[in-house]
Amino acid sequence: MSQVRMALQTQLSWLYYQYLLVTAVYVLEPWERALFTSVLLSAAAMVGYTSYVFLPVHLRLVLHFFSGVFDGQAESAVTLMS
Amino acid sequence: MVRTSTMVLNGNLTVQMNQTILQNGKQRKNGHVNGEKRTNFPAAKGVSCRQYSPESFEQAPMYVAVLTYLGFGIVTLFGYFRDFLRAVGLEKCHLAQEREEQKEFVPMYQDFENFYTRNLYMRVRDNWNRPICSLPGPAFDLMERVSDDYNWTFRLTGKTIENVINMGSYNYLGFAENNEDFLKTVADKTLQYGVGVCSSRQEVGNLSSHEELERLVADFLGVESAMTFGMGFATNSMNIPALVSKGCLILSDELNHTSLILGARLSGATIRVFKHNNMHSLEKLLREAVCSGQPRTHRPWRKILIMVEGIYSMEGSVARLPEIVALKKKYKAYLYLDEAHSIGAVGPTGRGVTELFRLNPADVDVMMGTFTKSFGASGGYIAGNKELVNYLRSHSHCAVYATAMCPPVVEQIVRAMKCIMGVDGNTVGIQRIRQLAENTRYFRSRLKEMGFIIYGNDSSPVVPILLYMPGKVVAFSRAMLARKIGVVVVGFPATPITEARARFCLSAAHTRAMLDKVLHHLNEVGDDLCLKFSRRKISPRPSLFNETDFELDS
Numbered sequence: 001m002s003q004v005r006m007a008l009q010t011q012l013s014w015l016y017y018q019y020l021l022v023t024a025v026y027v028l029e030p031w032e033r034a035l036f037t038s039v040l041l042s043a044a045a046m047v048g049y050t051s052y053v054f055l056p057v058h059l060r061l062v063l064h065f066f067s068g069v070f071d072g073q074a075e076s077a078v079t080l081m082s
Numbered sequence: 083m084v085r086t087s088t089m090v091l092n093g094n095l096t097v098q099m100n101q102t103i104l105q106n107g108k109q110r111k112n113g114h115v116n117g118e119k120r121t122n123f124p125a126a127k128g129v130s131c132r133q134y135s136p137e138s139f140e141q142a143p144m145y146v147a148v149l150t151y152l153g154f155g156i157v158t159l160f161g162y163f164r165d166f167l168r169a170v171g172l173e174k175c176h177l178a179q180e181r182e183e184q185k186e187f188v189p190m191y192q193d194f195e196n197f198y199t200r201n202l203y204m205r206v207r208d209n210w211n212r213p214i215c216s217l218p219g220p221a222f223d224l225m226e227r228v229s230d231d232y233n234w235t236f237r238l239t240g241k242t243i244e245n246v247i248n249m250g251s252y253n254y255l256g257f258a259e260n261n262e263d264f265l266k267t268v269a270d271k272t273l274q275y276g277v278g279v280c281s282s283r284q285e286v287g288n289l290s291s292h293e294e295l296e297r298l299v300a301d302f303l304g305v306e307s308a309m310t311f312g313m314g315f316a317t318n319s320m321n322i323p324a325l326v327s328k329g330c331l332i333l334s335d336e337l338n339h340t341s342l343i344l345g346a347r348l349s350g351a352t353i354r355v356f357k358h359n360n361m362h363s364l365e366k367l368l369r370e371a372v373c374s375g376q377p378r379t380h381r382p383w384r385k386i387l388i389m390v391e392g393i394y395s396m397e398g399s400v401a402r403l404p405e406i407v408a409l410k411k412k413y414k415a416y417l418y419l420d421e422a423h424s425i426g427a428v429g430p431t432g433r434g435v436t437e438l439f440r441l442n443p444a445d446v447d448v449m450m451g452t453f454t455k456s457f458g459a460s461g462g463y464i465a466g467n468k469e470l471v472n473y474l475r476s477h478s479h480c481a482v483y484a485t486a487m488c489p490p491v492v493e494q495i496v497r498a499m500k501c502i503m504g505v506d507g508n509t510v511g512i513q514r515i516r517q518l519a520e521n522t523r524y525f526r527s528r529l530k531e532m533g534f535i536i537y538g539n540d541s542s543p544v545v546p547i548l549l550y551m552p553g554k555v556v557a558f559s560r561a562m563l564a565r566k567i568g569v570v571v572v573g574f575p576a577t578p579i580t581e582a583r584a585r586f587c588l589s590a591a592h593t594r595a596m597l598d599k600v601l602h603h604l605n606e607v608g609d610d611l612c613l614k615f616s617r618r619k620i621s622p623r624p625s626l627f628n629e630t631d632f633e634l635d636s
Contacts, residue, residue: 014610021611024153026553027205029232032160 137359137399137539142550142615150550150580157552161201165193176204176234198574202552207233209559209571215242217260218251220591224568243566247596249586250570254427254543255514256591257458257498268493275489283475287486295492298499299463303433304443307472308465310495311480312487314422314452315341317462320479322389322418323349325448330385331371333364333415335401337394342420346389352377358397361405364388368413386415392424392435392451396577396585398538398546400424403435407445416447426456427543432502432515438541457498459491514590518543521588521597528601533614537583546572546583547604547613554611555582561610565603 020026025033167173177200178191208229216223224243227236251258259265271291281287292310299308311317322345326332330351334342336358346353354371356363368386375382388410390401401419410417421434429437434451436443443449448470452462464474475481502511522543529536535548549555552573559571573582588597608614 017610018612021553021557022149022153022551024157024551024553027157027202027556028160029205036156036160 140535206556221245222248246566246568252455253589254456271493272490279486283481283486291492305465307468309471310463314462319345324477326351331383334389389418392421398542398544400539403439418448419446421451425451453495459494461487518590533616535616543588545586548583561607
């Protein structure tokens, strides 16, 4: 169990290292790193919260809009035929 | 040494040279492979494909460029933020600032121009200027230094990091050595002449050892005459103004060294730049120059000088000399070849790119080179016709004003050159050249197998590995130092912004064991940092291929 944890920890720290390298945050001082990471995480948290609150509502509205369009078309076609 | 050259008149521009090398006893004829003559040269190219090995400049995947820009963008944002803090006064400014009384004057320290230095270079400058406390041979000792304020100031701890493998010094043939036996003549000359010359060549500084050196350099290169100078950079920057002036045209390669650019600018001639190693671009410029002449008056140009380098040190690429020589003959231009990195390092006997391509040295009008790289000394030379060199002796700024080369350095070059030429039946020189070629081949092929992106020609001992992202560049240098390998990493102002690289300079003094160790660590660091961007599929069994190129149309 502790071996799995160690492997996971190594993997996570490697991923953190990759994040530091790719975004060039590796060259910054520790307080700048903390600042950048906190800004990034808060932006990600805001995106997550917004999608959690609004995405279901928006999806439902979109589906309703499109289904309404198709039903309307079918009705007008039927009226034209008869 | 017998040299004859004849042009082969059957539509090809290949030059045939009968050349007996001093002590090798080997005779090589151009156009002969394993005793049989090859006649299927593609006439359109005019040069044997076999001699010009392919150069690769593989492009990285798109996401790499995007992430590089992202990294630079983030650092720039933080740069602005820190500049703001410094301006407001929340942070101490470590840079030079004017005195209080001068705050209203015209600013002396241009703040914005060193934005990059202040906000990126300073953060990571522990990777450069590392103090070395031993001979820069295949392995060296570094002094350990630490910084308490994020690289604004350093202090030496007093400890030495010993036996770091040196992959950054230009020590191609391993002449940076302190073996007593080899340096005996140098010590003798120092005892005889002292160390300082205390004069310029024109005045009282022309020693007999300078004359001997110049004769030797001329013999080595196969030209009529040569002249040596005390500093390689100054050789370029001070002699180009003596050769060309206003009313002349200089066609210079995109990636030429700063010394060439400085010399060209100082001369006052018009400079036009052609794309790196691109013969179409060069031909277009030549045609336009010959047809249209000078900009407003349309008079013909007084001189057209093509400036190229033998090996470009940032790319590891080799100039396409046969094609350039053909173009220069067609359009009647002059050729200035800067062999700073290639003299001694390429060619079967170390004579540089003219030997690599089997060209007649008389085809290159001005051959320039430095003694810093392959000869383990310092200084430069210009070689060519007797008239050219005599002219430079009196008209070059270096000859008239600069101090002459000092005697120990002259003797070091003489002994290194004699070693390479194999005087007295010595085979040390030719062994070193072969060892360097072997090391180059091995190192490059292993790196390609591992999946790194390498630039440059297969026979060039300068190997740039592309790292791209600024964070990775810094981490690479630190990781390699932690594993006791010293590398040189190069970033933005010296290379394009998206192509930061680590430049490895191979040496004949590196043993196979050292190279294996370096490759092993490179493999690990490459995996750790995800540096293996190459998308080529390399066959893991290259020994299956015997030929280095394939005849597709025979």
